[in-house]
Amino acid sequence: MLWGSEARLGELFPGDAVEITPRHFNFRYRSAGHFVEVFRNVYGPTHKAFAALDEEARPRLEQGILALLREADRGGGRGLVVPSAGGGDQARLAELRVLQPLRAEPGAGTATLRRVMD
Numbered sequence: 001m002l003w004g005s006e007a008r009l010g011e012l013f014p015g016d017a018v019e020i021t022p023r024h025f026n027f028r029y030r031s032a033g034h035f036v037e038v039f040r041n042v043y044g045p046t047h048k049a050f051a052a053l054d055e056e057a058r059p060r061l062e063q064g065i066l067a068l069l070r071e072a073d074r075g076g077g078r079g080l081v082v083p084s085a086g087g088g089d090q091a092r093l094a095e096l097r098v099l100q101p102l103r104a105e106p107g108a109g110t111a112t113l114r115r116v117m118d
Contacts, residue, residue: 025084032069
């Protein structure tokens with residue numbers, strides 16, 4: 001994602017002091033089954049994928065997703081905890097602070113943006 005790279009942020013806010021604090025996101029659900037239930041019912045792409053399959057194929061998709069979730073689970077038996085993007089640096093929530101005056105006067109304030117970064 002172009003706008004989320006540090007180089008691109010420098011282009012968007014030239015001459016401004018920019019602070020970026022990475023924040024890794026973890027999906028947290030009661031269990032792998034709970035994750036599938038929620039995503040199957042409310043998350044559009046997953047809902048559509050299940051709806052597009054016939055009755056025989058749906059359980060195979062569900063089992064495949066469950067296997068991936070169990071493999072990635074870091075919850076240690078205390079519920080499902082799955083790092084976004086497999087826990088790597090591929091996707092992370094970051095807090096971006098652009099330290100610049102909000103008005104013409106120096107030191108007038110700061111602006112804070114929250115972005116999902118690739």
